[in-house]
Amino acid sequence: MSDYSFEGRVAVVTGGASGIGEATARLLAEYGATVVIADIDRERASLVAAQIGDAGGDAHSIPTDIREEGEIQQLVDAISGRWGRVDTLVNNAASLELTEFDGDVLNLSPQVFLDTVRGSVFGAFLMSKALLPPMLDRGSGSIVNIASVSGMAGEPALTAYGVAKAGVIQLTRALSTQYARRGIRANAIAPAFVNTRNNETYASPVFVDVYRRNMSTGFTAETIDIARLVAFLSSEDSRMVTGHVIAADGGLTDTSPISADYVAFLSEAAQSAT
Numbered sequence: 241m242s243d244y245s246f247e248g249r250v251a252v253v254t255g256g257a258s259g260i261g262e263a264t265a266r267l268l269a270e271y272g273a274t275v276v277i278a279d280i281d282r283e284r285a286s287l288v289a290a291q292i293g294d295a296g297g298d299a300h301s302i303p304t305d306i307r308e309e310g311e312i313q314q315l316v317d318a319i320s321g322r323w324g325r326v327d328t329l330v331n332n333a334a335s336l337e338l339t340e341f342d343g344d345v346l347n348l349s350p351q352v353f354l355d356t357v358r359g360s361v362f363g364a365f366l367m368s369k370a371l372l373p374p375m376l377d378r379g380s381g382s383i384v385n386i387a388s389v390s391g392m393a394g395e396p397a398l399t400a401y402g403v404a405k406a407g408v409i410q411l412t413r414a415l416s417t418q419y420a421r422r423g424i425r426a427n428a429i430a431p432a433f434v435n436t437r438n439n440e441t442y443a444s445p446v447f448v449d450v451y452r453r454n455m456s457t458g459f460t461a462e463t464i465d466i467a468r469l470v471a472f473l474s475s476e477d478s479r480m481v482t483g484h485v486i487a488a489d490g491g492l493t494d495t496s497p498i499s500a501d502y503v504a505f506l507s508e509a510a511q512s513a514t
């Protein structure tokens with residue numbers, strides 16, 4: 241397993257109070273980073289920061305809604321006043337509660353579409369815009385955007401979420417193209433299904449099974465799998481990687497669309513041959 245030293249570095253993780261963001265905050269702190277959890281859920285963010293502190297790490301909750309420029313400015317002021325630097329920005333937060341109201345184009349409300357985009361790619365844009373200047377001042381930094389396989393292919397019942405995540409991917413490319421020469425790398429990670437607490441509570445077994453059957457690995461990701469990629473993309477080990485999307489999807493998007501059916505067909509054929 242990799243082991244990085246982020247001593248003296250400051251990492252900002254949006255949505256760091258839960259799921260992938262929480263695992264990322266914990267891991268980066270374990271590797272020595274000062275972690276700023278920028279989450280709308282102040283109670284849970286404080287709890288996670290305190291738990292990281294109890295485990296010997298250095299984490300701080302600065303309540304932030306990524307959709308609000310005023311709150312982001314307060315975050316930037318607090319960081320520059322206290323630490324004077326930002327090395328890693330993880331744009332992870334998203335308004336996931338809205339996916340329940342997402343749907344096909346004919347049935348999707350314009351407001352849900354706008355709110356989904358606002359709570360994802362727009363927030364990532366605002367956060368990047370606000371935290372680029374301190375990174376550019378030092379001439380180094382890494383922005384890691386959490387996208388999704390939903391932004392890489394059409395889906396029957398997710399329009400707004402997919403558009404937002406495709407936007408996150410394009411934002412990543414724009415950031416890389418525009419700022420890599422000045423020392424700022426930007427990459428995206430596209431997970432498929434991740435076993436978060438929320439997914440374990442709300443995702444139906446049938447839905448999870450659709451993913452498992454279509455992933456070459458046959459198993460879904462843990463939050464730590466994504467966190468480890470964030471750590472890699474934040475480290476010097478990935479200094480040649482910028483502007484890319486890494487699909488942490490167990491092979492889902494790199495496999496023939498008929499793979500699940502084909503595996504079932506082969507297994508039935510093998511059974512009838514015995």
Ligand SMILES: NC(=O)c1ccc[n+]([C@@H]2O[C@H](COP(=O)([O-])OP(=O)(O)OC[C@H]3O[C@@H](n4cnc5c(N)ncnc54)[C@H](O)[C@@H]3O)[C@@H](O)[C@H]2O)c1
Binds near residue numbers: 334
């Ligand atoms: N879990 C999955 O299966 C999966 C798959 C692909 C991509 N993703 C992406 O990974 C990211 C994290 O997902 P998760 O499953 O860990 O989610 P989660 O619901 O466990 O955590 C999301 C966190 O974001 C925070 N948040 C929401 N809106 C916010 C806002 N406006 N400002 C600040 N914080 C806000 C929430 O309070 C929460 O702590 C999301 O971008 C999601 O789209 C998740």
